[in-house]
Amino acid sequence: MSRPRSRPVVFIHGLGMHSSSWSPWLELFDAEGYQVSAPGWPGDGETPEATRINSESLNNRGIAEVTDHYAEIISELPMPPVVIGHSIGGLIAQKLLGTGFASGCVAIAPAQFKGVLTLPAVRPRSMLSVVGRPWLRTKTWSHTADTYHRAFANGISRVESDRLFADYAIPAPGLPLFQAGLANVMPRSEAAVDTRSERGPLLMFAGGLDRTVPEATVRSAYRIQRRNPAVTELVVLADRGHCMTADHGWRELGDTALEFLAGNLPAGPGET
Template sequence: MPAPKTPIVFIHGLWMHSDSWTPWLEYFDRAGFAPIAPGWPGDGRDPAATRANAEALNNRGIAEVTEHYAKYIADLPAPPIVIGHSFGGLIAQQLLAQGIAIGGIAIAPAQYRGVYVLPPAQLRSVGGILAKPWLRRKTWAHTADSYHRVFGNAISRAESDQLFRQYVIPAPAKPVFQLALANVSPRSEVSVDVHAVRGPLLLIAGAEDRATPPAVVRAQFRLQQRNPGVTELQVLNGRGHSMVADHCWHNLADLSLAFLSSHKLGPEE
């Protein structure tokens, strides 16, 4: 019996449904992997269903979401690779540090405890949420305008609006508040054990990203370099936070596949 294909678990971040990974699933399936994109707890089967029942996402925090993916991984036939975007990139690093994944790629990952960089563009991107403490246990939704400003600033307004209609969903505000308090909360859920034995990790930043500016990803890279495991960084010019779903997604997928292959995490020839 042939060995099972290596699974890849794709983890979305706030405000994007797991459907946004569909082109990546097709790409990595053709490359010989077994890709899957489970949603967060509370997500509906598609963006429309999620929008119709946004209350199901109320008060979902980082620990709950990470445990949700850890349980999913426990039922897989083989240890997976994890690929995450934004808060999904943070969760991917947590799962990699737990030793339940063999490698990871974090695209524009949200920062965690120990990262002290807070660029003005990032503060502006979440300031409206943090200014409303009553949202902590609720969900919050982007408008087409705010999505273009924060996610789609590096693409045309027409493409940004198309992504908004196709993939954008409400998201729990709790992770944003957790991130804001991570460096003053000794037991913060927004933390990564950068010293844990782990597989190779690639961090990807977009030079025009406003939600997770490249300075934030570079700070994570410096922390992860304390780990004896492989850590690599790529900063992509002209790319914003929407880069996993916009017209340049294929460039990121190519880069990801090349990284996995270079560290012998790809399918056997």
């Protein structure tokens, strides 16, 4: 693999996982010459523990606010970065790519955007416990160790699931779940993505065991995104669940993303 140019890479976490879960990715991409960062969402604490203690700071944080937060961070960088996002973070990463804030994108098990019609037939009980309670729209919610393993980390052992839950799980705002879930019936949905504008390369990952954003949902998004003339690729990992960015198999995704970027990312201003 050729050594990439010194391009910024911004990692965006999804619901219920702290940005510190990207630490192995930061080390990997830093070693390959990228300038890396993993800023938290507005309202996140510096650590998972701090976020759990002050969960009210995440109340009523929606997709547009979080996207604007990352856009502001990106505007301070020397050039448009690659954005790598997971779950709702993958949706936000695609929004940033479509509006010109990113030079390339890796969307891992990305939540559905407006226009994606293939949705899970049966949502996990943990998700129904949120979207089935309208009052949680402006509040936060949290996985338990049981729901985390059942819906988020079902593709790994309970022992590993419990370790990830203890190390990285944080409360999550309910609003993005409602926004993504109702995107197709809302005229001005914050979960809309510009898939037609000129953009950089996009790599999407889907997990065959994913119960939170099933493979079929990611494939539906990919069918829309591949209409864009830019490079768009889909990688399906049949034996992986939703926690694939943080579990023992994360390196397979990291190496695949590096290879994709090395082969498809165009040179930016001042790069050689």
